[in-house]
Amino acid sequence: MRRRWITALVALGLLLAGCSSDHDGSGGRITLRFQSLAWQEESVAANKELVEEWNATHPAVQVAYVQGSWDSVHDQLLTSFEGGEAPDVIHDASDDLADFAYGGSLADLRELLPARLMSDIPQRSWRTATFGDGIYGVPFLQEPRVLIANATWLKESGVRIPTPERPWTWDEFRRIAGQLSGKGKYGVAWPLKEPVSATLNLSLSTGGQMFHRGADGKVTVRFDAADALVPRTVHDEVNTDGSASGSTLGMGGSDTLPGFFGGKYAMVPLGFSYRQQIAQQAPKGFEWQVLPAPAGADGLAQGVSPQTLSVAADSPHKKEAAEFIDFLLRPKNMVRLALGDWMLPTGTEALKDPALHTAMDDWATGTALAAHLRSAPAQSVRGYPEWKDKVATPAFQEYYSGAIGLAELRKRLVEDGNLVLARYQR
Amino acid sequence: MKTPKRARAGQYVALLAYLVFLAFPFLWLISTAFKPPRELASLHPTWIPRNPTLANFRQAFDEQPLLHAALNSLLAALGAALIAVLIATPMAYVMARRRTLLARAATGWVVVSQAFPFVLVIIPLFLVLKHLRLINSVPGLIMVYVVWALPFALWMLVGYVRAVPVELEEAAAVDGAGRARTLVSVTAPLLAPGIVATALFAFITAWNEFFFALVLLKTPQKQTLPVVLTHFIGAEGVADLGPLAAAAFLATLPSLVVFAVIQRRITGGMLTGAVKS
Numbered sequence: 001m002r003r004r005w006i007t008a009l010v011a012l013g014l015l016l017a018g019c020s021s022d023h024d025g026s027g028g029r030i031t032l033r034f035q036s037l038a039w040q041e042e043s044v045a046a047n048k049e050l051v052e053e054w055n056a057t058h059p060a061v062q063v064a065y066v067q068g069s070w071d072s073v074h075d076q077l078l079t080s081f082e083g084g085e086a087p088d089v090i091h092d093a094s095d096d097l098a099d100f101a102y103g104g105s106l107a108d109l110r111e112l113l114p115a116r117l118m119s120d121i122p123q124r125s126w127r128t129a130t131f132g133d134g135i136y137g138v139p140f141l142q143e144p145r146v147l148i149a150n151a152t153w154l155k156e157s158g159v160r161i162p163t164p165e166r167p168w169t170w171d172e173f174r175r176i177a178g179q180l181s182g183k184g185k186y187g188v189a190w191p192l193k194e195p196v197s198a199t200l201n202l203s204l205s206t207g208g209q210m211f212h213r214g215a216d217g218k219v220t221v222r223f224d225a226a227d228a229l230v231p232r233t234v235h236d237e238v239n240t241d242g243s244a245s246g247s248t249l250g251m252g253g254s255d256t257l258p259g260f261f262g263g264k265y266a267m268v269p270l271g272f273s274y275r276q277q278i279a280q281q282a283p284k285g286f287e288w289q290v291l292p293a294p295a296g297a298d299g300l301a302q303g304v305s306p307q308t309l310s311v312a313a314d315s316p317h318k319k320e321a322a323e324f325i326d327f328l329l330r331p332k333n334m335v336r337l338a339l340g341d342w343m344l345p346t347g348t349e350a351l352k353d354p355a356l357h358t359a360m361d362d363w364a365t366g367t368a369l370a371a372h373l374r375s376a377p378a379q380s381v382r383g384y385p386e387w388k389d390k391v392a393t394p395a396f397q398e399y400y401s402g403a404i405g406l407a408e409l410r411k412r413l414v415e416d417g418n419l420v421l422a423r424y425q426r
Numbered sequence: 427m428k429t430p431k432r433a434r435a436g437q438y439v440a441l442l443a444y445l446v447f448l449a450f451p452f453l454w455l456i457s458t459a460f461k462p463p464r465e466l467a468s469l470h471p472t473w474i475p476r477n478p479t480l481a482n483f484r485q486a487f488d489e490q491p492l493l494h495a496a497l498n499s500l501l502a503a504l505g506a507a508l509i510a511v512l513i514a515t516p517m518a519y520v521m522a523r524r525r526t527l528l529a530r531a532a533t534g535w536v537v538v539s540q541a542f543p544f545v546l547v548i549i550p551l552f553l554v555l556k557h558l559r560l561i562n563s564v565p566g567l568i569m570v571y572v573v574w575a576l577p578f579a580l581w582m583l584v585g586y587v588r589a590v591p592v593e594l595e596e597a598a599a600v601d602g603a604g605r606a607r608t609l610v611s612v613t614a615p616l617l618a619p620g621i622v623a624t625a626l627f628a629f630i631t632a633w634n635e636f637f638f639a640l641v642l643l644k645t646p647q648k649q650t651l652p653v654v655l656t657h658f659i660g661a662e663g664v665a666d667l668g669p670l671a672a673a674a675f676l677a678t679l680p681s682l683v684v685f686a687v688i689q690r691r692i693t694g695g696m697l698t699g700a701v702k703s
Contacts, residue, residue: 033644039660041489064645067490069656071663072640079641083552085561087644093661194662252663262469277664281467307661 030061030317032324035068035087037307038341040276046340054327061320063089081105086312088321094128094139095197095305095379101136102382107311108134112322117329125346128375129308137308140329141343143272144293144302144369145202147188151287153180153266164292164300164368170206170233173294177243180266189248189265190234191256195396196388198269200377201303203230206296210413211381218425219381221417223410229296231399232406239402249400261286269293272366276342279361290362292369300369303376306346344370383424391416452678458671459483466667482668483676486658491646492673495654498643499633500680501564502650506571507629510579511621513572518583519613523592533584536577544637552641562644570638575628582627586620587613622688630681651677 038047044067051065066087068076074096080086081100090106100106113135118126121139129137154161159176162168168176177187192198200210207226213219237244245265248256253270254277260268261283278288292300309328311321327333331349335356338345344366345351356367378384395412398404404412453473458466460478465471486492521529551570552561560566590613598608636652643649655677658670 037661039657040666041485044489066644067646067649067654067657069640069653069659070661071656071659072636075637076640079548079552080644082549083556083561085552085556085644254664254667257467258469258471261467264469271662274664277467280463283464283468 028060030320032061032063032089032315032317032321033066033087034063034089034324035066035091037068037070037073037091039070040341043337043340046336050328050333050336054324061317061324063324077105081312081314084314086314088312088315088317089324090310090312092137092308092310093305094137094308095376097129097137097308097310098131098380098382098384100310101131101134105313106136107313107315107318108136109138109311109322110135112311112318113138114326117326120329120331120347120349122346122348124374125306128304128306128379129310131380137310138325138329139306139308139346140334141338141341142304142306142346142370142373143343144304144366144373145198145269146272146293146366146369147267147291148260148270148274148278149267149289149291150260150263150265151289153263154289157266161289162291162294164365167292167295167300170229170294170296174233174237174241174243177237177267178241181241181243185263186245186265187243188237188267188269189245189251189256189259190238190269190400191251191253192234192249192396192400193252193255194393195249195400196392197303197305197376197378199231199234199396202269202293203227204301204303204374204377205293205298206230207298209377211377211384219421221387221414221421223413226297228406228410231396231409235400235402235406238400246401249397257281267291272344272369273342275361290365292365300372301374302369302372304373305376305379307341307343344373346370381421383421386424387417387420391420455671455675455678458667459675461668463668482672485666486669486673486676489669490654490657490673491649492651492654492676494647495649495651496677496680498564498648499650499652499677502567502571502639503629503632505564505568506575506632507625509568509572510575510628511625514576514579514583514624515617515621518580519587519609521580522584522587533581536581539577548637548641551638555642561642562648564648567639567642567650568632570642571628571632571635574635574638575631578631579624579628582624583617583620586617586624589620590616626684626688629684633681 034051036044036047038044048065051063055062068091073092077086077090077092077100081103086105097106117138125139125142126135128139129135157180159179160168180187200208203210203226206229208224208228208230210221210223210227211219212222234244238246238249245259248259248265253268253274256265256268256270257277259265261281272290275290282288293302309325311318311325315321328337329347331345331347331353334345334347334350335353338350339355342361344356350356351367351370355363357364378388381387392413395404395409395416399406399409457473457475459482460480461475462477462479462481465475465477521532555561555566555570558566560569594612594616595608598612603611634652635650636656639650639653640656643653651673655670655673658666658673660666
């Protein structure tokens with residue numbers, strides 16, 4: 001009996017010891033791990049094809065495609081960095097990089113990237129992945145927030161259709177949303193489940209900054225007239241004009257689509273990539289179009305947090321990882337990735353590609369907005385995630401629903417917000 | 427005492443409401459799994475898909491290694507359930523039969539340990555497993571699941587052991603049975619429903635677990651179903667709803683099958699554990 005138990009325990013020990021590891025036992029051949037967050041069918045296919053093409057032409061440096069998930073990437077990377085097990089090439093978004101960059105988990109890419117790639121991507125895009133003095137990611141895909149509109153409804157109403165050359169002003173947008181409303185229908189549906197990034201990014205068009213860096217390098221929150229214009233427009237459309245549905249304030253973008261297709265809302269402000277879902281799900285005969293977001297004192301300026309490719313600081317093959325990134329982001333390849341994700345490439349050469357200037361699915365409208373995209377205001381602010389979760393999100397939610405007024409919103413964002421930020425800047 | 431008719435009717439209504447509450451998400455999941463994209467975004471959704479399709483299942487299987495992930499989940503869950511029960515049963519027996527200060531302290535610790543959040547232990551655990559070369563391996567994950575399931579399994583089994591009258595064991599001893607014989611022939615059969623219920627708890631906990639699997643498994647060949655399911659979700663929570671529902675429906679089936687097969691045993695086990703003699 002005892003012997004049987006000992007045998008069982010030894011077998012269990014052997015089972016546990018029989019684990020695998022990542023060591024590449026292929027004499028001299030390097031294997032890079034590329035963790036991609038591509039998730040749409042076309043996007044996954046494009047990424048995998050590019051990896052296969054690289055592997056076919058680089059026998060000495062092979063790339064293993066690892067599927068990651070947007071839903072959990074931060075926690076997963078955090079643990080991987082702590083344990084020294086991070087992938088060599090990391091796909092993420094620029095607004096998720098700050099802590100990893102400042103924490104020394106990501107490699108500074110300035111010395112690793114070729115001049116071609118550095119000059120192809122505009123400075124305004126590089127700023128989104130610049131933390132301190134270093135560049136910690138290559139911004140490669142981005143999307144403006146646009147108005148997806150019911151084309152038939154707009155045409156029948158006779159309102160002026162905005163273009164990137166002649167967009168609506170915020171006042172005009174509010175007036176037209178009112179014009180389109182009535183009989184239980186709304187001119188606009190704001191899906192503001194995540195109200196902070198949407199508000200801050202759209203507020204760039206009115207000159208809103210919210211975060212101001214002083215001469216000492218410390219950041220403080222201010223809420224000036226320029227910061228208030230966009231939130232006040234949304235608040236008034238919902239609570240004063242009745243031109244925006246209050247029930248969509250807590251929804252994500254996808255949740256508003258049934259109402260949009262069902263003729264309840266004339267317009268929905270959404271990310272440019274939502275066109276993929278709309279093209280797939282719209283009822284037969286439903287005509288939709290992409291309109292630029294309203295413009296303010298700073299024109300069509302808008303904050304974005306592009307998707308990025310980074311290299312882990314602990315990677316023993318940083319040079320090869322950077323070469324693979326350079327391959328992925330050659331203009332033709334960047335276009336393939338952009339088309340797969342229904343987004344815009346950051347690269348100047350890629351943006352010239354005819355495929356991005358077609359009227360089909362309104363690619364041309366989005367491409368015309370690319371030059372107006374800037375680094376999201378909160379990108380490099382340490383403590384922003386806590387400020388967003390604990391202060392700004394509840395404050396904006398209450399303001400948009402009409403529970404508090406503008407003065408209370410300002411008080412919370414500034415007073416409570418600065419207390420939070422101060423803790424990160426001692 | 428007979429229950430009045432009105433009270434009985436009330437009980438049935440409450441039970442029906444509870445069943446509807448439990449069944450609704452699952453039935454909706456099945457409905458969604460068979461709907462084409464245009465029906466998913468309809469303002470007037472229907473229970474029965476108007477144009478049922480298997481395209482979501484096809485897409486789910488084409489895009490993600492679901493079968494492989496299911497096999498990994500099954501290995502991890504079965505391994506965890508089996509080992510947890512093997513370790514917990516003798517421990518529970520000792521804790522239930524020897525009511526010493528140490529046993530009481532151990533029970534207290536078991537309850538307290540349930541309050542530890544995952545995030546608190548994940549990085550130290552990751553480093554330990556890395557040192558043991560058990561990162562990115564199903565055995566490593568099994569080890570974690572066993573450790574995680576053990577306190578609750580122990581707590582459950584202590585209740586079941588206490589429900590087995592000690593007089594039965596004493597009677598067997600009087601009849602000449604040794605300690606081992608008594609445990610195997612008298613106690614074990616009476617404990618069986620409890621052991622099955624505990625194993626099922628450990629299985630389902632491991633089958634559904636996401637966070638540890640996400641952090642500890644790095645390569646696609648090792649990932650479990652809950653991790654693979656997140657690959658249908660994009661930035662800002664946008665989801666490829668049809669394939670996600672199809673994959674999620676398939677992911678719930680094993681738990682349902684296991685439940686259906688051993689439902690009677692588990693009911694007996696739960697009732698046994700719930701009552702102290």
